[in-house]
Amino acid sequence: MPLVALILALALxxxxxxxxxLVARRPRACEAINLAAATVTLAAALPIPFLIDDRPxxxxxxxxxxxxxxxxxxxxxxxxxxxxxxxxxxYMRLFDQDNRLFWFYALFAGFGLTTLVAPLMNNIGLYWVxxxxxxxxxxxxxxxxxxxxxxxAAWKYIMVVSAGISLAxxxxxxxxxxxxFALGPSYPMTWTALTAAAPKMPPVLLIFAFMLVLVxxxxxxxxxxMHTWLPDAHSESPAPVSAMLSGALLNTAMIGIVRFLAIVGxxxxxxxxxxxxxxxxxxxxxxxxxxxxxxxxxxxxxxxxSVEHMGVVAIGLGFGGPLGVAGAFYHMLNHSLNKSLxxxxxxxxxxxxxxxxxxxxxxVGRYFPAQAGLWLAGAVAVTGAPPFGLFLSExxxxxxxxxxxxxWAVYLMAVLLIVVFIGFLNHFRAMYFGPEPxxxxxxxxxxxxxxxxxxxxxxxxxxxxxxxxxxxxxNYLTAIARTVSPWMR
Numbered sequence: 001m002p003l004v005a006l007i008l009a010l011a012l013x014x015x016x017x018x019x020x021x022l023v024a025r026r027p028r029a030c031e032a033i034n035l036a037a038a039t040v041t042l043a044a045a046l047p048i049p050f051l052i053d054d055r056p057x058x059x060x061x062x063x064x065x066x067x068x069x070x071x072x073x074x075x076x077x078x079x080x081x082x083x084x085x086x087x088x089x090x091y092m093r094l095f096d097q098d099n100r101l102f103w104f105y106a107l108f109a110g111f112g113l114t115t116l117v118a119p120l121m122n123n124i125g126l127y128w129v130x131x132x133x134x135x136x137x138x139x140x141x142x143x144x145x146x147x148x149x150x151x152x153a154a155w156k157y158i159m160v161v162s163a164g165i166s167l168a169x170x171x172x173x174x175x176x177x178x179x180x181f182a183l184g185p186s187y188p189m190t191w192t193a194l195t196a197a198a199p200k201m202p203p204v205l206l207i208f209a210f211m212l213v214l215v216x217x218x219x220x221x222x223x224x225x226m227h228t229w230l231p232d233a234h235s236e237s238p239a240p241v242s243a244m245l246s247g248a249l250l251n252t253a254m255i256g257i258v259r260f261l262a263i264v265g266x267x268x269x270x271x272x273x274x275x276x277x278x279x280x281x282x283x284x285x286x287x288x289x290x291x292x293x294x295x296x297x298x299x300x301x302x303x304x305x306s307v308e309h310m311g312v313v314a315i316g317l318g319f320g321g322p323l324g325v326a327g328a329f330y331h332m333l334n335h336s337l338n339k340s341l342x343x344x345x346x347x348x349x350x351x352x353x354x355x356x357x358x359x360x361x362x363x364v365g366r367y368f369p370a371q372a373g374l375w376l377a378g379a380v381a382v383t384g385a386p387p388f389g390l391f392l393s394e395x396x397x398x399x400x401x402x403x404x405x406x407x408w409a410v411y412l413m414a415v416l417l418i419v420v421f422i423g424f425l426n427h428f429r430a431m432y433f434g435p436e437p438x439x440x441x442x443x444x445x446x447x448x449x450x451x452x453x454x455x456x457x458x459x460x461x462x463x464x465x466x467x468x469x470x471x472x473x474x475n476y477l478t479a480i481a482r483t484v485s486p487w488m489r
Contacts, residue, residue: 090450164219171212239347278318284311334389
C-alpha cells in the first residue's frame with residue numbers, strides 16, 4: 001500500500017539520518033545525510049493528504065493513526081525540516097566547530113523524527129511519550145552553542161516544559177479514568193475509543209481532565225501564561241533549531257489539544273473548553289503584543305511573535321466551526337513558512353553584525369539589499385498584513401468569531417493585531433533606517449546561498465497562499481473541521 005510506504009519513509013528517513021551521522025562523524029557527510037533525509041521526508045509528506053479521506057486510517061495494530069489533521073501537521077513539519085536543513089548547512093559552518101557538527105545533525109534529524117511521529121500516535125499515552133521525546137532531543141539542540149545563556153535557556157526549557165508535561169500526563173490519566181466508567185477498567189487508550197465513549201463519561205471529570213491537558217500541552221505550545229520557556233529557548237538556539245521549535249514543534253503539541261477538545265465536544269460539553277481555549281489564545285496574543293513592543297533582542301522578538309501566533313491558532317480552534325478550524329490549520333502552515341523565513345533572516349543578521357541586539361543592527365538595506373527586501377517583506381507578513389497568507393488565515397478566524405459568545409474576542413484580537421503591526425515594524429524601521437555601525441564594525445555584505453535560498457523558498461508559498469486560497473486546501477481544511485470536531489457548528 002503506497003500510504004504505508006510513505007509513513008515508513010517519514011519515520012525511517014530521519015531515523016536513518018540520525019544513525020548515519022553518528023557513524024559518519026564527518027561534517028560534510030552529515031550535512032548531506034541530513035539534507036537527503038529532509039528531502040525524502042518532504043517528498044513523502046506532500047502526497048499523503050491526497051491519499052486519505054474523512055475516515056482515520058489505522059496501521060500496525062491500531063497504534064498508528066493517519067487522518068487529515070495528522071497529515072496536515074506532518075506536512076508543516078516536513079516543510080520546516082527541509083528548509084531548516086538547507087539553511088543549517090550555511091549557518092552551522094560559521095561556528096567553525098566541525099568536530100561537533102555530527103552531533104548537531106544527529107540531534108537535528110532526531111528532532112525531525114520526534115515531531116513527525118508524534119501526530120501519528122493513536123494511543124494517548126504514546127502521544128504523551130512522543131511529546132516528551134521532543135523535549136529530550138531539542139533540549140540538547142537549544143544548548144548546542146555551549147555558552148552560558150544557551151545552557152541556562154535549555155535548563156529553563158526542561159524545567160518549565162517538564163512541569164507542563166507532567167500536568168498533561170495527569171490529564172491523560174484522568175481521561176483514561178473517565179473512560180473506565182463507560183468502557184470498563186481496561187480498554188484501548190485510543191482517540192477513537194475515548195471519543196466514542198465520551199457521552200457516557202462523567203462531565204466534571206471530562207472538563208477537569210481537559211483543563212489539565214490544556215495547561216500541560218499548552219505549555220509546550222507556548223500559550224500564555226505557560227510560555228516563559230519559549231523566548232529564551234527560541235532566542236538562544238541556533239537559527240535552524242529556532243525555526244524547528246517555532247514552525248514544527250508548536251504545531252505538533254497543538255494537535256493534541258485539538259484531539260482532546262474533540263473528545264470533550266463529543267460528550268456535548270464543548271462550550272466551556274472552547275471558552276477556555278479562546279481566553280488563553282487572547283491572553284497569549286496580549287502577552288505577545290506587549291512584549292513585542294519592548295523587545296531589544298532580534299530573536300526574542302521572533303519568539304514573542306510565535307507566542308502571539310499560537311494564540312491566534314488557539315482562538316481559531318476556540319471559535320470552532322468550519323471557518324475557525326480551517327483558519328487555524330491554515331494559520332499553522334502560513335506561520336511555519338513565515339517564521340522559518342524570519343528566523344533565517346535573524347540568524348543571517350546576527351552573524352553578519354555579531355550581535356543579537358536590535359540596537360546593534362543598522363543599515364540593513366544598505367549592506368544587504370536583496371536580503372533586506374526579503375526579510376522586510378517577511379516582517380510585514382508576520383504581522384498579519386496583506387497580501388500574505390497570515391492575513392488570510394487571521395481574517396478567516398475573525399469571521400468565525402462573529403457569534404454572540406465570542407464577539408468580544410474578535411474585537412480584542414483586532415486591536416492587538418494592530419499593536420503587533422506597529423510594534424514589530426517599528427523595530428524593523430530602527431534596523432533599516434536607524435544609525436549605522438561604525439565603518440570599522442560594518443558587516444560583510446554577503447550571505448551564503450545556503451542561507452539565502454530557504455528564505456526565498458519560504459517566501460514564495462507564503463505570498464501565493466495570501467493571494468490565493470486554493471479550493472482544494474479549503475475543502476481539505478473544512479473536512480478536518482468535520483472530522484475532528486463535528487460538534488462545532
